[in-house]
Amino acid sequence: MKSIAYVGIDAHKDTHTICVLPEGSQEPFLRQTYVADKKAIVEAFRVLAERYDLRCCYEASSCGYVLYRWLTEIGVSCQVIAPSLTPVRPGEHVRTDKRDALKLARLYSAGQLTPIRVPTEFEQSVRGLTRLREAVVREVVLAKTLLNQFLRDQGRVFDGKTRWTQSYWKWLRGQSFSKLDSFVFTEYLGLLEFKLARLHEIDAQVSEWAQTKTYQPQVKRLCSLRGVGIVTAMTLVAEIIDFKRFASAASLMSFLGLVPRENSSGQSQSRGAITKAGNARCRRILIEAAWKYTRKPAVCKALKERHEGLPADLIAHSWKAQQRLFKKYWSIANRKEKGKAVVGVARELVGFIWGIMNSATLQRPTLQN
Numbered sequence: 001m002k003s004i005a006y007v008g009i010d011a012h013k014d015t016h017t018i019c020v021l022p023e024g025s026q027e028p029f030l031r032q033t034y035v036a037d038k039k040a041i042v043e044a045f046r047v048l049a050e051r052y053d054l055r056c057c058y059e060a061s062s063c064g065y066v067l068y069r070w071l072t073e074i075g076v077s078c079q080v081i082a083p084s085l086t087p088v089r090p091g092e093h094v095r096t097d098k099r100d101a102l103k104l105a106r107l108y109s110a111g112q113l114t115p116i117r118v119p120t121e122f123e124q125s126v127r128g129l130t131r132l133r134e135a136v137v138r139e140v141v142l143a144k145t146l147l148n149q150f151l152r153d154q155g156r157v158f159d160g161k162t163r164w165t166q167s168y169w170k171w172l173r174g175q176s177f178s179k180l181d182s183f184v185f186t187e188y189l190g191l192l193e194f195k196l197a198r199l200h201e202i203d204a205q206v207s208e209w210a211q212t213k214t215y216q217p218q219v220k221r222l223c224s225l226r227g228v229g230i231v232t233a234m235t236l237v238a239e240i241i242d243f244k245r246f247a248s249a250a251s252l253m254s255f256l257g258l259v260p261r262e263n264s265s266g267q268s269q270s271r272g273a274i275t276k277a278g279n280a281r282c283r284r285i286l287i288e289a290a291w292k293y294t295r296k297p298a299v300c301k302a303l304k305e306r307h308e309g310l311p312a313d314l315i316a317h318s319w320k321a322q323q324r325l326f327k328k329y330w331s332i333a334n335r336k337e338k339g340k341a342v343v344g345v346a347r348e349l350v351g352f353i354w355g356i357m358n359s360a361t362l363q364r365p366t367l368q369n
Helices: 038-051 066-073 097-109 121-153 166-173 179-210 216-222 230-240 249-255 280-294 301-307 312-333 338-358
Strands: 003-011 015-022 030-035 052-059 077-081 260-262 271-274
Touching (some): 003 038, 015 038, 015 052, 030 038, 030 097, 038 066, 052 066, 066 077, 077 097, 121 280, 179 230, 216 338, 230 280, 280 312, 280 338, 301 312, 312 338
Parallel strands (some): 003 052, 052 077
Antiparallel strands (some): 003 015, 015 030
């Protein structure tokens, strides 16, 4: 029977540094840097696997999950570690790739590291679609900013109340300029229209995937809540993947970075702003959804349509969320800034989402054919 060895991997774009620490030892058996190439990495680990029962880990980073999949393909145990939860010594001021790899191996052998849930290739593809949409939305915002800046430089001011309405687009297309300015304006407008067209196409793809058997039950449940449409629901499902891995609503709130910082000791208690640790994409869309609860509870036409086919207890849960979160918002907004009140609502909205996705008492909606 082979002995166990813990392997810390300091993964980078071009190189991977590994440190092999046999079980019960404080000194590494091997510290070596390899080119980040599948053939070289697989060959190196196959040789090591002949001698040891390997337990590998590396921190989640921009390198993604490629290394994890290379190792699991050849039967080597590997986990991806949450870097924000890796213990740090205050007096540790020297860092190198080999030191970092050894540190990971030692902490992993001591059980002091927290692994993350690695998505499958299919789950990662769907997550890529929602992240693509987020990137294109940023491009649309930038295109609008550039166009608005050009119009301001030309002294063109829209006299209506709200921009990007039908009347605004009519006014926009009715503008005329001199020859060179006309060319610049046309290019800015064309850029915006192109970005909007791509966003429309991506939204269609997101909606199409939301109707598949894999995602429809979860999306329908989430869309029962006010402020949670198809795009928001798909983003939450793609990023979180499995809501049942969170034992409580508080743990999901913490994962999304919506809980306040705290530094309390003895009789002293100190709480600050939210931690902002964890998934920033989910946190952003939840705060956007929370603004809907600043208005009085009501069931609009769109929400009523989303409620069709849902069980009564799920609809009642949605109504309870509206009433509670509306009161929550104004109880905070009357004392503090509105932005802080919305963050508080977003945090409590997560509790209702966790309840919808985990409670056995809330029946699952029927699938549409």
